Amino acid sequence: MSMRSDHLRQLEAESIFILREAAAEFRKPVLLYSIGKDSSVLLHLALKAFYPAPPPFPLLHVDTTWKFKDMITFRDETARRLGLDLIVHINRDGLERGISPVTHGSAVHTDVMKTEALRQALETGGYDAAIGGARRDEEASRAKERIFSFRSAAHRWDAKTQRPELWRLFNTRLHARESMRVFPLSNWTELDVWHYVLAEEIDIVPLYFARLRPVVEREGMLIVVDDDRLPLRDGERPHMQRVRFRTLGCYPLTGAILSGAETLEEIVAELLAARTSERQGRLIDRDQAGAMERKKQEGYF
Amino acid sequence: MAEAKTSREIASLASGTAFPDPLGGKGLLRFVMCGSVDDGKSTLIGRLLYDSELVLEDQLAALECDSRKFGTAGGSIDFALLVDGLQAEREQGITIDVAYRYFATGKRKFIVADAPGHEQYTRNMATGASGCDLAVILADARKGLLTQTRRHSFIVHLLGVRHIVLAINKMDLVGFSRTRFNEIATAYSAFAGELGIPSVTAIPVSATTGDNVVHRAASMPWYEGPTLLTYLELAEAGASAGARPLRMPVQWVSRPNADFRGFAGTLAAGSVRPGERVAVLPSGRTSAVARIVTRDGDLESAGAGDAVTLVLADEVDVSRGDVIAAADAHPDIADQVAAHVIWMGEEPMLPGRPYFVKCGCQTTTATITALKHKINVDNLDHIAARQLELNDIGLCNLAFSRPLVFEPYDVDRTLGGFVLIDKVSNATVGAGLIRFGLRRAENLHWQALAIDRAGRAAAKHQRPCCLWFTGLSGAGKSTLANLLEKRLHATGHHTYVLDGDNIRHGLNRDLGFSDADRVENIRRVAEVARLMVDAGLIVLVSFISPFRAERRMARELFAAGDFLEIHVDASLEVCERRDPKGLYRKARKGLITNFTGIDSEYETPEAPEMRVQTADATPDEVVDGILGELNRRELA
Numbered sequence: 001m002s003m004r005s006d007h008l009r010q011l012e013a014e015s016i017f018i019l020r021e022a023a024a025e026f027r028k029p030v031l032l033y034s035i036g037k038d039s040s041v042l043l044h045l046a047l048k049a050f051y052p053a054p055p056p057f058p059l060l061h062v063d064t065t066w067k068f069k070d071m072i073t074f075r076d077e078t079a080r081r082l083g084l085d086l087i088v089h090i091n092r093d094g095l096e097r098g099i100s101p102v103t104h105g106s107a108v109h110t111d112v113m114k115t116e117a118l119r120q121a122l123e124t125g126g127y128d129a130a131i132g133g134a135r136r137d138e139e140a141s142r143a144k145e146r147i148f149s150f151r152s153a154a155h156r157w158d159a160k161t162q163r164p165e166l167w168r169l170f171n172t173r174l175h176a177r178e179s180m181r182v183f184p185l186s187n188w189t190e191l192d193v194w195h196y197v198l199a200e201e202i203d204i205v206p207l208y209f210a211r212l213r214p215v216v217e218r219e220g221m222l223i224v225v226d227d228d229r230l231p232l233r234d235g236e237r238p239h240m241q242r243v244r245f246r247t248l249g250c251y252p253l254t255g256a257i258l259s260g261a262e263t264l265e266e267i268v269a270e271l272l273a274a275r276t277s278e279r280q281g282r283l284i285d286r287d288q289a290g291a292m293e294r295k296k297q298e299g300y301f
Numbered sequence: 302m303a304e305a306k307t308s309r310e311i312a313s314l315a316s317g318t319a320f321p322d323p324l325g326g327k328g329l330l331r332f333v334m335c336g337s338v339d340d341g342k343s344t345l346i347g348r349l350l351y352d353s354e355l356v357l358e359d360q361l362a363a364l365e366c367d368s369r370k371f372g373t374a375g376g377s378i379d380f381a382l383l384v385d386g387l388q389a390e391r392e393q394g395i396t397i398d399v400a401y402r403y404f405a406t407g408k409r410k411f412i413v414a415d416a417p418g419h420e421q422y423t424r425n426m427a428t429g430a431s432g433c434d435l436a437v438i439l440a441d442a443r444k445g446l447l448t449q450t451r452r453h454s455f456i457v458h459l460l461g462v463r464h465i466v467l468a469i470n471k472m473d474l475v476g477f478s479r480t481r482f483n484e485i486a487t488a489y490s491a492f493a494g495e496l497g498i499p500s501v502t503a504i505p506v507s508a509t510t511g512d513n514v515v516h517r518a519a520s521m522p523w524y525e526g527p528t529l530l531t532y533l534e535l536a537e538a539g540a541s542a543g544a545r546p547l548r549m550p551v552q553w554v555s556r557p558n559a560d561f562r563g564f565a566g567t568l569a570a571g572s573v574r575p576g577e578r579v580a581v582l583p584s585g586r587t588s589a590v591a592r593i594v595t596r597d598g599d600l601e602s603a604g605a606g607d608a609v610t611l612v613l614a615d616e617v618d619v620s621r622g623d624v625i626a627a628a629d630a631h632p633d634i635a636d637q638v639a640a641h642v643i644w645m646g647e648e649p650m651l652p653g654r655p656y657f658v659k660c661g662c663q664t665t666t667a668t669i670t671a672l673k674h675k676i677n678v679d680n681l682d683h684i685a686a687r688q689l690e691l692n693d694i695g696l697c698n699l700a701f702s703r704p705l706v707f708e709p710y711d712v713d714r715t716l717g718g719f720v721l722i723d724k725v726s727n728a729t730v731g732a733g734l735i736r737f738g739l740r741r742a743e744n745l746h747w748q749a750l751a752i753d754r755a756g757r758a759a760a761k762h763q764r765p766c767c768l769w770f771t772g773l774s775g776a777g778k779s780t781l782a783n784l785l786e787k788r789l790h791a792t793g794h795h796t797y798v799l800d801g802d803n804i805r806h807g808l809n810r811d812l813g814f815s816d817a818d819r820v821e822n823i824r825r826v827a828e829v830a831r832l833m834v835d836a837g838l839i840v841l842v843s844f845i846s847p848f849r850a851e852r853r854m855a856r857e858l859f860a861a862g863d864f865l866e867i868h869v870d871a872s873l874e875v876c877e878r879r880d881p882k883g884l885y886r887k888a889r890k891g892l893i894t895n896f897t898g899i900d901s902e903y904e905t906p907e908a909p910e911m912r913v914q915t916a917d918a919t920p921d922e923v924v925d926g927i928l929g930e931l932n933r934r935e936l937a
Binding site for chain 2: 163189
């Protein structure tokens, strides 16, 4: 047995229970794989839940085409290594319209290339349940969301009519075109995730580790110039800094942190001393008050 | 192995500073924070986080900004905004839905459910309390105990929360008065005693000033007990489920290839080792555990709370919803139970209406056959009621469409808790806690017999069925049943009449006329009728059976097409004029109570297979009509 603490064992068992419940009760579930550390943990738990069988659902990645190169490489290697069924969905319409975070800003880009794209992918695939790695400690409206979270036929989340969720009895009943979001990591914190990655030796994208990377400073955030699509503003010149990421997304929208943490142990130690939350590095959550709640109502994961 | 050892060292090393030692300490504590609206729940949680230095810089900056915008603390930091996450909550300054918060101190890790105080959100409060080890009940020192304080105390006790802390808040607004604190604590103790709550710890606090939340207050030197945080750090977590016999609801049958067949689930209680004998319920087939499979390798043993996959030594039929249990200590199996139900639906709970029920991994249909009483949470009185409204709590009898494996809730939350789901809207409309089974069917497993119903029916050259005559006393049920039996007998059919009066002289002579006894009366007769249909007979049942719920219960025992409800229709005036047994006269004089049609309702069947009028026809004419319909249905 691996060396997990009591509370990590409890969290692991709870997540496995949730994953099995989703697989047993839904007609066609899918695991939303976003390549980050939470997705890595989620995938690891799915491998455990159904062992020796492979997870009985495919992986779906909604690709905005603005992810870090390292993320895409990691995604494809992981799927190949584990022999998993990976579906990559890109909003072709958005791509043709030339939607990008650089020209349209984070709100439009996220709406078209993530929220709309996710709806397209779920509808095209006919999935009735999407399993994701969101945690309740990430954001205030997430803290109120059920583990099995109902979505209307229009993919809307209604905070006021959430189904009571008692014990571990999840109401999975749906009418045609309605769907469920399932969050097995609901009760995990960021620190739990890192402790678990460490204890279980789970592979994660190298971007989480501090390296020298080309960085520009924008609106108080450190943006790593991942390719030549990021137009530099007047006077901007990428300079090499030792940085890493606490959370991963589209590279022009994701701020890096200055860090010397090059190993998992150093990351955990750094986190214990940290005085800011992980979403601080994300532009999209800061746009307006209640931003996440509104995005969720519209179908954002 | 060398690598694994390194991981362990790293894991404990990394957690050594500000994080609880993951391999020692008190483990995870799940608790619920509840109380009436404006008692200051969110503020208290915010204060716990803030004073434990768990609010991070960017959160604090956002909080200061929000406090100016929405704050109710007059410009200073409004801690409630740390936890009230929904826009509507911030604008209205109330908590709508249960929110989950996570924090850790040097001693322990906590999951706290912040439950709403408004009565209309009681269902969300019950959601938050389920699965918790401890409840913090808040009271406003100025207002004392309110309806919601009592309601929440009752719900957390009902849900089996073992430890209760009464946090008497806003002590700063009553001048830190020891007398006021004692008054409220004493009143609460009395209420808790009535509920059967063994012990309550009362702590005087002020969430806005932080007194006795994390730091000991100089303002209340008379208080010598622990601060709230100290109490939480030391409280014992859940009762040990490990000492009980094995219970594992099967969640998922794993068959990756022809060589492997495993049963995945989480142990609800007990432990298991390879080689141990187990029984699969409800079938009762036994086998031994061959392997405990996990991706980390096979295990030597697994305990309560572990998510594993069991491989059995024999080819035993196991599917999702079955329970793998210790072979020498089975859980109960029943298709009728008594349970407390917390109603959460916007529409009232109606006896007789079928709902989906989910219990463990089992899903089937449940019907409330009787609502014994509703509970007034203010004074704990039992009130007679015909339905449960939103947020009502009542004791009910439920009938399941197939036997369920269960344990009383007090013994096992996993196999004793259930939810009810509306079949049309799919909403979760009720939560239930099983108290006991009404039919002791444990260890009685249906014997598959060599001669089946079809064989017995073929020997009699007939299609067996149950003809259920319902109607007012004096409507003509017995007359028609007797005449019909004669006519069927004359044409070579094998029949039997079950008559209400006759059965009450024998099989059901122990039953009276209370609601519960009426349900049991019908249940027994329906079961006897079912056995007789199984034996190949055409059974004629002549029972007033005034309630739809009971007739539905009887109908659900039979296969579709085997049960024909015949409403023998005659007006009350006609029946009272006939009064063959003189019962109406007695009822009118008040000599008999609960008499159908007089002081007890007859619920007219909505869609019976046949409805026959007896006021203006002779019995022979009516029976001709019934026989015609039976012919049309190829039953006679």
